[in-house]
Amino acid sequence: MKRTLRAQLSVGFAFIILVTVALISLVSTLLINREFENYVERQQLAFSAQIAEGIAMQYDAAEGWNVDYIHGMGMYALNDGYIVKVYDASGETVWDAEDHDMELCHQIMQEIADRMASAGRTGSFTVRSYELVSGEESVGRVDVSYYSSYFYTENDFDFIRSLNVILLVIGVLALVAAVCVGILFARKIARPLARVTEIADEIAQGNYGARVGRSERTKELEELSLSIDNMAEQIEKQEKLRKQLTSDVAHELRTPLANLLAQLEVISEGIFQPDAERMQGIYEEVQRLSLLVDDLSKLQHIENNVLDCTREDLFELCRGVKENFAAEMKKRGIECALTGGQTWAVVDKNKIRQVVTNLLSNAVNYSHEGGKVEIFVGTEADTAVISVRDEGIGIPEQERELIFERFYRTDKSRNRKTGGVGIGLTIVNAIVKAHGGSVSLDSEEGVGSTFTVRLPLSGRE
Numbered sequence: 001m002k003r004t005l006r007a008q009l010s011v012g013f014a015f016i017i018l019v020t021v022a023l024i025s026l027v028s029t030l031l032i033n034r035e036f037e038n039y040v041e042r043q044q045l046a047f048s049a050q051i052a053e054g055i056a057m058q059y060d061a062a063e064g065w066n067v068d069y070i071h072g073m074g075m076y077a078l079n080d081g082y083i084v085k086v087y088d089a090s091g092e093t094v095w096d097a098e099d100h101d102m103e104l105c106h107q108i109m110q111e112i113a114d115r116m117a118s119a120g121r122t123g124s125f126t127v128r129s130y131e132l133v134s135g136e137e138s139v140g141r142v143d144v145s146y147y148s149s150y151f152y153t154e155n156d157f158d159f160i161r162s163l164n165v166i167l168l169v170i171g172v173l174a175l176v177a178a179v180c181v182g183i184l185f186a187r188k189i190a191r192p193l194a195r196v197t198e199i200a201d202e203i204a205q206g207n208y209g210a211r212v213g214r215s216e217r218t219k220e221l222e223e224l225s226l227s228i229d230n231m232a233e234q235i236e237k238q239e240k241l242r243k244q245l246t247s248d249v250a251h252e253l254r255t256p257l258a259n260l261l262a263q264l265e266v267i268s269e270g271i272f273q274p275d276a277e278r279m280q281g282i283y284e285e286v287q288r289l290s291l292l293v294d295d296l297s298k299l300q301h302i303e304n305n306v307l308d309c310t311r312e313d314l315f316e317l318c319r320g321v322k323e324n325f326a327a328e329m330k331k332r333g334i335e336c337a338l339t340g341g342q343t344w345a346v347v348d349k350n351k352i353r354q355v356v357t358n359l360l361s362n363a364v365n366y367s368h369e370g371g372k373v374e375i376f377v378g379t380e381a382d383t384a385v386i387s388v389r390d391e392g393i394g395i396p397e398q399e400r401e402l403i404f405e406r407f408y409r410t411d412k413s414r415n416r417k418t419g420g421v422g423i424g425l426t427i428v429n430a431i432v433k434a435h436g437g438s439v440s441l442d443s444e445e446g447v448g449s450t451f452t453v454r455l456p457l458s459g460r461e
C-alpha cells in the first residue's frame, strides 16, 4: 500500500526531530556531567588544601598541638569523606582518623566506593600529603586521603539526578512539541495538494468549470494551483471551441448543401433544365464547399503541427506573395506598393507566406475597384513587422474582435460576392501565435483597414 505524503512527511519530521533532540540531550548531558565532575574535582582539591591549612593553624610553638580542635576538624572532614592523619615534625602521629574510629572510617570509605561504583565510576582512595608550616617553620605533615580523582556526595548525586531528569523532561517536551508542529506542517502541505488532486479528478471527469481558486502562502503550491486553474481554463476554452466548431461547420455546410439539394431536385424532377447557368450555380456552390473543407484542413494542420523554421527575408517573401496577386489586382485596377526593406527573421516560410496571402487576399477582396493597397516590411525593436493596408470598406468597431473567430464574416462582406468562408483570419492568428507573435488591427469603416503582424526576429522563445 502506498503511504500518504502527510504520513511520510510526519514520519520524516518526527525522525529528524527525534535524532536532533536525542543528540542535543546526549551532548548536553555529557558536557554538563563532565563540567560538574571537573568542578567537584577542583572543589575537593581545594577542600583538602583547606584542611591542611586549618590544621597548621592549630600548632602553637609554646603549647604544641591543639589536639581537640584537630579532632573536631578531622571528624568533620571524615564525615565528608576525607580521612586525615596528622604527624608532627619528628614523624610521630598527632591525630589519626583511623586510630580514632577505624570502623567509621571503613564504613565511610565503603559507602563512597559503593556510591561511585553504582554510578559506573571507578577510582580509589589516594593520599595527598601537605607540609604543615607555622610561621616560617615546618611543624609536621598531614595526609588527606579521599576517593580520587573525585567523588560524589549524596547531595551531588541528587543534583546530577535532578539535572538529568530536567534534561529528559525538556527533551520529551521538545519532542512532543516538534512532532505536533511537524504533523501540522505536513498537514498544511498535504491539504492543498489533496485539493488540487480533487480538482484535477473533477476536470478529468469532464467538469471543466472546476477551479482550485484558492491562494496559498507557499509559493510552489500557489503556482501549482494557478497552473491547474489555467489548464482547466484552457481545456474549458478548447471544449467550447470544439462544440462551437462542430455547430459552426454544421451551420456552414447546411446552407450550401440545402441549396445544392434543392437545385438538383428541381433538375431531376424535370422542372428546370440543367442549362449552363444553373450548372455554373451548382459548380460555385460545390467550390465554396471545397474551399471551406480546404481552409478547415489548413487550420487543423496549423493547430496540430510544429513549425519548420528557417531564417528568411520577409521582404522577399512578401514580394513573392504580391506577385501571385498581380493578375487579379490588375483586373480590378488595384495598385499595390511594397515598402520597407530587407528583414531577416526565423519563421516557418510556408506558413508566413499563408499569413501574407490571406491578409493580401482580404485587402484586395474588400478594396474598391481602383483602390490602393500597401505592404510594409520592417523591424521594431526586436520584432519583425509586416503590415497590409487597404483603402477598402473597413471594419465596424464592434466586429473588429470577432473577425478572428472561425466563420465570422461582417454583414457587409456577406452581402458582397467576394471573400471566403470566414476562416482566413483565424488561420492568420493561429500561425502568428504559433510563432510567438501577435496580430493587431486598425480600421475605420468606409476608409480602410491595416492589419499588422509582429513576429520575434529570433523565432519562438
Ligand code: ADP
Residues within 6 Å of the ligand: 358, 362, 363, 366, 390, 392, 393, 394, 395, 403, 404, 408, 409, 410, 411, 412, 413, 414, 419, 420, 421, 422, 423, 424, 425, 426, 449
Ligand atoms: P474571409 O475568408 O471571409 O475573408 P477572414 O477570416 O479572412 O474570412 O475574414 C473575416 C471577416 O473579416 C471577413 O469576412 C470580412 O468581413 C472581414 N475582413 C477581413 N479583412 C478585411 C479587410 N481588409 N477589410 C474589410 N473587412 C475585412
